[in-house]
Amino acid sequence: MSAREEVLGRIRTALGETRAPVPEVLRDYRATDDRPADVLLDVLVDRLEDYKASVLRCGPDDVAASVSAALDAGLGAGWAPGSVVAAPGLPDAWRPGGLDTDDDRPPVRLADRAAALTAVAVAIAETGTLVLDGTPACGRRALSLLPDCLVCVVTADQVVGGVPEGLARLDPLRPLTMISGPSATSDIELERVEGVHGPRTLVVVLVG
Amino acid sequence: MTTTPEDLRTDQTPLAPGAPRSGTTFLGLPTAPRGVGHLRGDRSFPDAARDALRDGQLRANLGHATTTIRGKRARVVAELPDWAQLRAAGSALKTATMARLDEHLEELERQVTARGGTVHWARDAAEANRIVTELVQATGSDEVVKVKSMATQEIGLNEALEAAGITAHETDLAELIVQLGDDKPSHILVPAIHKNRAEIREIFLRTMPQFQGEGADRDLPDEPRRLAMAARAHLRERFLRARVAISGANFAVAETGTLAVVESEGNGRMCLTLPETLITVMGIEKLVPTWRDLEVFLQLLPRSSTGERMNPYTSTWAGVTPGDGPQDFHLVLLDNGRTAVLADEVGRQALHCIRCSACLNVCPVYERTGGHSYGSVYPGPIGAILSPQLTGVEDNASLPYASSLCGACYDVCPVAIDIPSVLVHLRAEHVEAQEKPTAESVAFRALATAMSHPRLWRLAQRAASLGRLLSRGKPTMPNALPFPASAWTRSRDLPTPPAETFTSQWAREHGGRK
Ligand code: SF4
Numbered sequence: 001m002s003a004r005e006e007v008l009g010r011i012r013t014a015l016g017e018t019r020a021p022v023p024e025v026l027r028d029y030r031a032t033d034d035r036p037a038d039v040l041l042d043v044l045v046d047r048l049e050d051y052k053a054s055v056l057r058c059g060p061d062d063v064a065a066s067v068s069a070a071l072d073a074g075l076g077a078g079w080a081p082g083s084v085v086a087a088p089g090l091p092d093a094w095r096p097g098g099l100d101t102d103d104d105r106p107p108v109r110l111a112d113r114a115a116a117l118t119a120v121a122v123a124i125a126e127t128g129t130l131v132l133d134g135t136p137a138c139g140r141r142a143l144s145l146l147p148d149c150l151v152c153v154v155t156a157d158q159v160v161g162g163v164p165e166g167l168a169r170l171d172p173l174r175p176l177t178m179i180s181g182p183s184a185t186s187d188i189e190l191e192r193v194e195g196v197h198g199p200r201t202l203v204v205v206l207v208g
Numbered sequence: 209m210t211t212t213p214e215d216l217r218t219d220q221t222p223l224a225p226g227a228p229r230s231g232t233t234f235l236g237l238p239t240a241p242r243g244v245g246h247l248r249g250d251r252s253f254p255d256a257a258r259d260a261l262r263d264g265q266l267r268a269n270l271g272h273a274t275t276t277i278r279g280k281r282a283r284v285v286a287e288l289p290d291w292a293q294l295r296a297a298g299s300a301l302k303t304a305t306m307a308r309l310d311e312h313l314e315e316l317e318r319q320v321t322a323r324g325g326t327v328h329w330a331r332d333a334a335e336a337n338r339i340v341t342e343l344v345q346a347t348g349s350d351e352v353v354k355v356k357s358m359a360t361q362e363i364g365l366n367e368a369l370e371a372a373g374i375t376a377h378e379t380d381l382a383e384l385i386v387q388l389g390d391d392k393p394s395h396i397l398v399p400a401i402h403k404n405r406a407e408i409r410e411i412f413l414r415t416m417p418q419f420q421g422e423g424a425d426r427d428l429p430d431e432p433r434r435l436a437m438a439a440r441a442h443l444r445e446r447f448l449r450a451r452v453a454i455s456g457a458n459f460a461v462a463e464t465g466t467l468a469v470v471e472s473e474g475n476g477r478m479c480l481t482l483p484e485t486l487i488t489v490m491g492i493e494k495l496v497p498t499w500r501d502l503e504v505f506l507q508l509l510p511r512s513s514t515g516e517r518m519n520p521y522t523s524t525w526a527g528v529t530p531g532d533g534p535q536d537f538h539l540v541l542l543d544n545g546r547t548a549v550l551a552d553e554v555g556r557q558a559l560h561c562i563r564c565s566a567c568l569n570v571c572p573v574y575e576r577t578g579g580h581s582y583g584s585v586y587p588g589p590i591g592a593i594l595s596p597q598l599t600g601v602e603d604n605a606s607l608p609y610a611s612s613l614c615g616a617c618y619d620v621c622p623v624a625i626d627i628p629s630v631l632v633h634l635r636a637e638h639v640e641a642q643e644k645p646t647a648e649s650v651a652f653r654a655l656a657t658a659m660s661h662p663r664l665w666r667l668a669q670r671a672a673s674l675g676r677l678l679s680r681g682k683p684t685m686p687n688a689l690p691f692p693a694s695a696w697t698r699s700r701d702l703p704t705p706p707a708e709t710f711t712s713q714w715a716r717e718h719g720g721r722k
Contacts, residue, residue, distance in 0.1 A: 002329070003328075003329040003330060003331050003335060004329040006329075006331055007313075007329050007330075007331060007492065007541070007543045007547065008310050008313070008314070010237050010238075010543065010547035011309050011310040011313070011492075011547055011550060012310055013237060013547075013551070014237060014547050014548075014550035014551035014556075015307070015309070015310070015550065019307060019308075020307055021307075022304045022307045022308060023300050023303050023304055023307070024300070025297055025300040025301050025304055026293070026296060026297060026300065027297060028290075028293045028297075029290040029293040029294045029297055029504070029507075030289070030290045047517065051520075104531075107481070107482055108448045108449075108482065111444075111448060124518075126517070127510075127517040127518035128517060128518065129518050134529060134532050140531065140532040140533075141477065141480075141481040141523070141532055141533055142481050142482060142532075142533075145474060145477050145478065145481060162507075163503050163506050163507050163518075164500075164503040167499065167500065167502055167503045167506070168500070168503075172461060172464040172466045172499040172524065172526060173323070173464060173465075173466070173526045174526075174529070175523075175524065175525045175526075175529050175532055175533055176522075176523070176524040176525075177477065177521065177522075177523055178518070178521065178522035178523075178524075179520065179521060180516070180517070180518035180519065180520050180521075181520050182520065183472070183473055183474040183520055183521070184472050184473070184520050185381050185436055185472055185473045186398070186472070186514065187380075187381040187382035187385070187398055187400055187436075188381070188400075188405055188408055188432035188435055188436065189269075189272070189273070189404060189405055189432060190272075190273050190276045190277060190398065190401075191432040193432050193433045193436040195436075195440075196381055196436050196439065196440050196473040196474060196475065197379070197440060197443065197444075197447070197473050197474035197475045197477075197478050198473065198474025198477060198478075198520070198521065199474075
C-alpha cells in the first residue's frame, strides 16, 4: 500500500465508520470594523509607529515628494537614486526621479540596494499590517526583503479595519507577504531588536 | 548519529497497524517509531526535572522570560472585545477539520498539485526523513537553509540529513543559538529561552567564523542588538547562496492549496523566497478547510504567542509562482503517530494545537523545570499530552504526571484545548496499561479516579490517607515538583509525598491563585 493510501486509511479508521457530524462554526466575532475611515487611518498610524515603523502622511498630489522625504528618513539625506529600486508597476507619479526599476535580475542582486519602494495591496489598521501580493505595483517577494530599508506607499482606500476584512480582499493564490513593522527578534532575553534578516527600517507613506 | 534513515524503517514502530492499543482506546494505530526523531527523552521527566531544579541560572532565565511574555499576552488579548468568540471559532474550526481530515487532505493535495507543487505522504519520521533527503540529493546540493519548524525537529531531520552528508543550517536566531551551542531547544517559540545574553555571546565567539583566526575582531558586547547583528552577518551569505530550503507550515488551506508561515525575523522569508527548491514538512493536522478560516487563526496566534497584535512577517504561497520565489515546491504530509492521536476521542484535541506556546508560559511546572526536562521537542503542558499520545503512553509514561492540573494552560489556550482533562485521561490509560494487578496498579487505579476531577484531586492530595497508601520509600524529590510527578519517579520506588503539595505551594507563592 502506498503511504498515501495508508495514511488516509488510518484517518478513516481513527474517525470510525459512523462519523460524528461536523460542528457548526459560529462566526460571531467581529467581521467588520465600523469606525469611520479617518479614524482607521489614525489607528493604522498608531499601530505602525508602535512597531517602530515611521509614517509620513500626504495628499494625492504629493506622493513623490513624500517618498523622497521617506527615503531621507530611512537612508539619511544624500541617498543616490540608483541605490533605490522600485517595483516595476509603481505609478510614475509616485516615483522621485532617477530610481532604479526592478527587472529580471537574479533576486540576490537586490541585496546590494539600499532601499526598495513598493505599493501595497491592503493595509490592516487594527494590527498595523501591510500586505504585498506580488502584483507589479508590489513587486516580487525578494524586492521587499533584501534591501535594508523598505518604503511602502499606502492609499486611504486600501486601509481596512481588521484581519477578516483584509483577508477578504486578498487572492489566496498569489504569493502574499504580510508585514507588521520591520524585521524583529526577541530571542535574546525577550528583548526586542529590530532588524535581523529582513529590512531593518520600514517607512510608510500614507496617502489621503 | 550514524544510522541512515533506511536503517530506521517502520519495523521498529511500537505498534503495527491494526495491533490492539493498550488500555481503553479502541483501536491500534501505529505510533511514532522508536529510534528516530525527538519525541522521547533519555530520562523520565522527574529525573530530568530534578537536575533542572538545581540550576539556578536556568530558573532565573525562565522565570524572567515567562513573566515578561505572560504580561504582554494578557495586554493584547484584553484589547480584543471578541476574544472569546474568536477562541470558540478557532476551537470549532479545528474540531470540524479533524472530523473530515481525510477529505481536507485530499483537497489540499489536489490544489497544491494543480498549482505546480508536488505532494508526498510520510507514514512516519523515518519515511519523511528519507523523502526529504532524496529530494535534497536530487538537487545536487549538499546544504540547506531551514526555517524553524517543530515538525522537522520532531522527526530529527537535521540528523538524518547529516547522516546523508547534507548540512542543515538553522536560520532562526534562537535555533541558530541552539545549533551552534550543540544544545537542544527548550521552548516552542523561543527555543533558546534558557540561555542569557552572556551565554549566547560565549557561544557566538566560540563558533562563528567571523570571530575566529588571526586578527579577527573578538570584541562582541553581550547587548542583544549586537548579538543579533552578529547572527545577521553570519547568515547573510548563506541565504544568498542557498539553493534548497526546508520549512514547516503554520497553516495550509485545503480549499486553495495555500501554505502559510508565520515568523518575525525575515529568515523565514529568505528561505521561502530565495532558493530554487522549497521543501515543506507539515503534520497532517495543520490544515484549515478554507481561506476565510485564517481570519480566525491569524488573530489568535500572534497575540497568544509573542503577545503582539501581529507578528512582523506572514508569508503565504500556493504552489509555484513563475518569476517569484522557488520554482520547485514539495509538500511532505507527515503522520508519525498523529492518526493514533486522532483515534482517541478525548486525546485528539491535542491535534488542535497551533503551537503558540502560551500554555508553556503560564505553566508553573514548566517555569521551574524548563523545556529539556520533558525529553521531547514538545515541552510544557501541550507536550505532556501530545508526546505520550504520539509515542504511545508507555514510552512517555511520566509526562502525563508532569502537571499540577492547575488549569492555567486551558485558560490561555487560544483554541481551548482542555489539557487538564486530557492529562487525567492519559493517566487513567497508563494505569489501565499496567497489566499485573500489583499493589501499585491498584493504588494508581484509585488515584486515576481521584484525578478525574482537578478539585477532587486537590482534595485527595491533602488527604493524608492517600499519601500513606502510596508511601513506600524515602522522599527522593524536592518538594517544588508536583506530587503526581514526584510520585511517578518509578513504579517500583514510590517516594513519600512531599510535605507540601505543589499546588498548595504555588497558591502560597502566587497570591492564592488557583
Ligand atoms: S496547546 Fe494551546 S496554548 Fe499550548 S501551544 Fe498549543 S495552542 Fe498554544
